Amino acid sequence: MTAAHRAPTRLSRRHVVGGLAALAAVPATVLAVRALTAEQTAAEATSSPGRAAASASARPGPSAGPKAVTKGGGPVPFRPGRAMLGAYLGLEGRSLTESLALRKRQLGRDERIVHVFYDFKDTLPSVIEGLPAKATPMVSWRGCPLSEITSGASDALIARAARRLKRQDRPVLLRWGWEMNGDWYAWSAARNDRDNKAYIKAWQRLHDIFTREKATNVSWVWSPNWNSAPVEPWNTFAALYPGDEYVDWVGVSGYNLHRETPDTLFGPIYRGYAARKPILITEVGSMDRGGRTKADWVTLFAEWVEAHPGIGGVTWFDTDTHPGYAEKWRIDTDAEALAAYKAMAASARFSG
Template identity: 30%
Template sequence: MSHSIARRRMLGGMAGLAAMPFTSACGTTAGSDAPSPLDDALALPVLEDTSTSPTQGVFFGVFRENALTDVVSGAQADLRRKPAAVMWFTRFGSAFPQSQLQYLASQGMAAQVTWEPWGAHGEAITLAQIEAGLWDAYIDTWAQAAARLDLPFMLRFGHEFNGDWYPWCVVNNGSNGEAFARVYRRVVARFRAAGAHKVQHVWCFNNANQPAAAWNDPRFAYPGDDVVDWIGIDGYNFGTSQSWSRWTSFSDVFSGALATAQAISPRKPVVLAEMGCSETGGDKAAWIARMAADLARMPSVRAFTWFDIVKETSWALTSSDASWHAAIQALRQPHIRGNGTALLSVATPRA
């Protein structure tokens, strides 16, 4: 059995696919040594982006639920290219991730840290508590550690605030977007006061407002150009995997939210901070190929991070042979970038 076929079996099982042997979407039977387009793609050398110029292209990042060293090595092995960035989630009460930031910097990759105001045991933290200063001492530990470390990284605080699923969402805090903006400004101000000027602050909303009420427009929660380095947008094509969802093109997932971002601040770079596509209800391989083509025509989008796990549905790029092959091809397009140093030079934080 070839190495690539063995790897396909292993990752196929991780994604909850059918038991082996199975017939791949590329038309070969795993368990035989017959070559396929995916086998050929997996034999390609890992593509590395050596250009440190930040002015061109869109930078690829990835999120996986593995140890950071495994994410870095596994993404390169599976996707045959070195990502520009790796993203992970952490909550209030957690220690500043100094070793993770240093490790990624040593690999030439950017860190995208999603910082969620949950308590250490999952308890809700309200915007009013943060605004009242109850978390200032903790926030300062991160700010001071970031200042001492003196490495650039992207920090996404309180993402998807225009949804209804997190305690920091506007709907759960008096339906007042301005309250979120004030809290965001407070967090950034404490980092700046500590001298953590290399932190790049990502203000991130969901592509669809939930609830879809006028007061839940992200514009009301924008804290200002002076404290935002990146505008982030999260969006997914759930396909028909959920009772309420339908197959949606990449363009349709993000076009409305991109128009909102442009209206809020037309010169801010945009990161699609979480994105993914289901296998259910359409052609995921074609969706990935179309995504790569569409990104070349979206100059405000300078980075995207694929949510590369199985959660509500199989978001993973390796969820089928066809999708896996399409992902390898898409990530080798010349406008898709993989240099973390260049990514961290797109936005220059203020002192």
């Protein structure tokens, strides 16, 4: 990640050992089995392995999902029919301001969400470099071993973070302790004695401290990975959900690494939560397998979002600086991919 994203101390490296790294080493058929959470129906469980290996050229059919909510989102409101489109930007040789300017020239529009990452002990930003006037910041704030929060030992640090974000001159999306249903982060249930309740208690404690500090501009984004590792009753979406009163947006991370379709990646969380909360796709990207493979997946993804009205935002993982990855996740790896992304950005659905 570039120096432009650094907090006054240091910015976290997103997935040095994380969701992308874990997924890259696992065959698609295994990933499909791991995706079978308690939230899925029996029919979905039966068909999921086939969908994981399906060609990205298959077009989505009519949405079979629940009736989506038409309100919510907290200080960052959900707008029916519109999806905010933004990105995490980490472009080689460019500051965040320069990266935002490049994407504006290419797309003819500003990012609607600007995604940044911070470690738990970092000083969270009161100002974000180069943020467009109408953009919403999404701060992904790493967690820590959960006892450091549930014991009260981190209360002062959390209160300081709340005061920092309160100083932003606009609403903020806060994504704390993401991908908690994986086994690659210190705050996951898997690394905390399989105690899903500890994660919920930690989340609720953070939320309560922010409330006491009157950080009323913060929208809370609960953001699991698209599949759980391991697949256990204590590690499902439902087992780790903090409760409707503590969540404003339900997020999800998912990448087209093994020819997964958008419905494989995002369908289960949508069907589980879109009737309760607006859905935010917090991390998404696609491998390039030559030809039009990446462009076609971007188009397929845009069509999937169009068919799912509960999606209120998308943040692309737009980078060529990710540690340990030869794959360039940025949207302009070839002219066809950029054109497909530009068409998506120009559509009415993504005008939020």
